Amino acid sequence: MLTKEHIKEVKSKGNGGIGHLVKLYRDSSSISFILENLGHLPNDFDGSFLPDLLQHKSSNVRLWTVKTIGKLSNEDYLKLLKKVIQNEEDTTVRREAVSSIGRMRNPKAKKYLFEVLNDNDPKVVCQAIRGLLVFRGDKDVEENLQPLINHQNEMVRTVIYKEFFATQKTPSHQPHTESFDYLKNVIVNGDTIETMKLLQDESVHLTFTSPPYYNARDYSIYPSYKHYLEFLRDVFQQVHRITKEGRFLIVNTSPIIIPRVSRSHSSKRYPIPFDIHPYLMEMGWEFIDDIVWMKPEASVKNRIGGFQQHRKPLGYKPNSVTEYLMVYRKSTEKLLDWNIRQYDWTTVKESKVADGFETTNVWKIDPCFDKVHSAVFPVELCKRVIQYYSFKHDLVFDPFGGSGTVGKTAKSLDRYFFLTEKDESYFGYMQSKKSNGMFDEYPTKFLSLKDFHQTIK
Numbered sequence: 001m002l003t004k005e006h007i008k009e010v011k012s013k014g015n016g017g018i019g020h021l022v023k024l025y026r027d028s029s030s031i032s033f034i035l036e037n038l039g040h041l042p043n044d045f046d047g048s049f050l051p052d053l054l055q056h057k058s059s060n061v062r063l064w065t066v067k068t069i070g071k072l073s074n075e076d077y078l079k080l081l082k083k084v085i086q087n088e089e090d091t092t093v094r095r096e097a098v099s100s101i102g103r104m105r106n107p108k109a110k111k112y113l114f115e116v117l118n119d120n121d122p123k124v125v126c127q128a129i130r131g132l133l134v135f136r137g138d139k140d141v142e143e144n145l146q147p148l149i150n151h152q153n154e155m156v157r158t159v160i161y162k163e164f165f166a167t168q169k170t171p172s173h174q175p176h177t178e179s180f181d182y183l184k185n186v187i188v189n190g191d192t193i194e195t196m197k198l199l200q201d202e203s204v205h206l207t208f209t210s211p212p213y214y215n216a217r218d219y220s221i222y223p224s225y226k227h228y229l230e231f232l233r234d235v236f237q238q239v240h241r242i243t244k245e246g247r248f249l250i251v252n253t254s255p256i257i258i259p260r261v262s263r264s265h266s267s268k269r270y271p272i273p274f275d276i277h278p279y280l281m282e283m284g285w286e287f288i289d290d291i292v293w294m295k296p297e298a299s300v301k302n303r304i305g306g307f308q309q310h311r312k313p314l315g316y317k318p319n320s321v322t323e324y325l326m327v328y329r330k331s332t333e334k335l336l337d338w339n340i341r342q343y344d345w346t347t348v349k350e351s352k353v354a355d356g357f358e359t360t361n362v363w364k365i366d367p368c369f370d371k372v373h374s375a376v377f378p379v380e381l382c383k384r385v386i387q388y389y390s391f392k393h394d395l396v397f398d399p400f401g402g403s404g405t406v407g408k409t410a411k412s413l414d415r416y417f418f419l420t421e422k423d424e425s426y427f428g429y430m431q432s433k434k435s436n437g438m439f440d441e442y443p444t445k446f447l448s449l450k451d452f453h454q455t456i457k
């Protein structure tokens with residue numbers, strides 16, 4: 001029987017034994033098994049059986065053959081691998097051939113990798129770039145790679161940007177984990193854009209917010225949908241500026257319905273999340289996840305009633321039981337690991353998310369109804385977002401503070417908060433809750449925009 005031990009033994013004896021073994025077991029799974037279990041190969045390994053295997057009908061055998069050739073680091077195989085790239089139909093095998101050439105780290109491989117930079121498959125191009133980056137500082141390599149900054153594929157452009165064009169940012173005057181005292185547990189009664197303009201770059205760790213629902217609620221009246229979207233664009237542009245490197249923005253929105261003006265008109269639906277998404281991407285937010293907040297059907301407005309009666313196609317109007325939490329990260333070439341590494345061991349340990357966390361992107365949470373504010377976040381929703389996307393002692397921001405749920409929850413999770421709320425009555429409502437115990441133990445500051453301006457001067 002073919003076992004790993006047997007393969008190891010045959011390999012250690014040399015003398016082309018592996019080639020014989022491959023001939024003995026002709027079926028594709030056995031051949032793949034042999035190649036897969038070859039492990040490290042000695043310099044004098046006899047690979048003469050490999051070229052024939054590149055014609056094998058099984059793409060898995062061809063893949064393992066290419067991988068094995070890569071291990072040999074023998075420049076004699078360069079031409080053969082080039083043929084694989086030119087003629088192979090299976091994209092995984094082609095990519096592996098490029099990777100094998102790259103792994104040779106041999107200057108003779110450069111010209112083969114240069115040719116691949118024009119390939120149609122962006123992953124093949126990226127693989128070739130990886131192989132060439134080994135020769136960092138080589139003039140030829142730089143001359144061939146740098147023009148790819150204009151490549152049509154975004155993955156290729158990102159790799160090139162990171163390697164050749166990303167300038168070292170002047171470090172923020174503040175360590176990544178810290179935030180300014182004048183922002184800690186502060187609620188400003190003012191327009192969010194005007195307030196944010198007073199803030200320094202890279203001031204907040206996390207933003208979680210639910211913007212006004214265009215004109216669907218009375219607290220938001222915009223002259224047109226276009227004005228509304230442009231307003232949100234300006235808000236999130238500022239949020240982007242004041243967000244620390246590589247940190248998150250979570251936007252809660254959903255398509256809304258503006259009811260019909262009369263029976264001879266139809267109601268109109270506005271796909272807010274889908275319309276603001278392109279703006280966010282353009283201004284430098286990287287899309288990370290779409291989380292669906294799902295509510296019980298009994299808690300939402302009934303739209304299906306008419307259809308239930310008439311059952312006529314086209315008139316189907318399902319009850320909307322979902323809202324989106326769109327998760328974005330401020331674009332950076334730094335990995336998430338970099339962000340995590342900025343924190344000390346104790347903070348990381350204390351911020352670890354406990355068992356029972358949500359494992360899917362569908363969050364079933366009951367909505368919350370409030371006697372004063374018509375659109376408050378459920379505390380559970382805030383809890384999850386804050387725990388999953390921030391560390392203890394971070395500064396959590398909500399530009400559309402409303403009744404202050406983000407603030408209250410952030411505080412209860414040992415985070416600081418900063419909120420802005422334009423409406424005086426909602427601002428007053430948050431203040432009144434303070435005396436009811438909402439922010440009791442915490443030195444929460446309620447400031448007008450003017451007073452806030454004074455505190456940061």
Ligand SMILES: C[S@@+](CC[C@H](N)C(=O)[O-])C[C@H]1O[C@@H](n2cnc3c(N)ncnc32)[C@H](O)[C@@H]1O
Pocket residue numbers: 190191192193209210211212213219220373375376377399400401402403404405406420421422423426
């Ligand atoms: C959907 S509600 C947010 C509710 C909040 N998530 C809560 O849990 O209570 C949006 C809030 O944004 C406020 N708002 C609207 N335009 C604003 C602006 N330009 N600046 C600051 N706040 C604004 C509204 O008054 C409203 O309270």
